[in-house]
Amino acid sequence: MKPTTRTLLAFGGAALLGLAATACTTDGASADATVESKSFDFAGGSLTVNSGSADLALVAADIEGVQVERRVSGRKVGGEVGSGWQLEGGTLTLSLDCTGISVDCSAKYTVKVPRAVAVTAESGKGRIEATGFTADFSARTAGGDVRLTDLHGAKLALEGGD
Secondary structure (H helix, E strand, O other), X not given: OOOOHHHHHHHHHHHHHHHHHHHOOOOOOOOOOEEEEEEEOOOOOEEEEEOOOXXXXXXXXXXXXXXXXXXXXXXEEOOOXXXXXXXXXXXXXXXXXXXXXXXXEEEEEEEEEEOOOEEEEEEOOOOEEEEOOOOOEEXXXXXXXXXXXXXXXXXXXXXXXX
């Protein structure tokens, strides 16, 4: 009996789904996460942090400049997982780019900011967490959670969507 095209496509599709399923993790964390750190010179009074779809943890600290740690993980079939960070003027842009058939792609950025700097955090669908700020703090998200602790600034503004 000769295999038909339909049979071969069915087996190929099942194999691809099996491969994709084995690449998933149950909690979104991955043992193969890449962790990197970078420091940026910053002396301004206010900072906007845009994290796109990545999770963001902001921590007020007694430091000079801005310190960023990123944890990126991704398992995929084809394509690439990439991330970026750039401080330009008063805006820190943090990105996560997943291409191909991405089965598990995530990033978490932890950003330490001088305690007296006013912060505006912006996120598409990632979570925003912040702690310890004594300056003004603002958070905008299109669909992620916002968790704030120990904030004592003069002004707190929250904006959410979805």
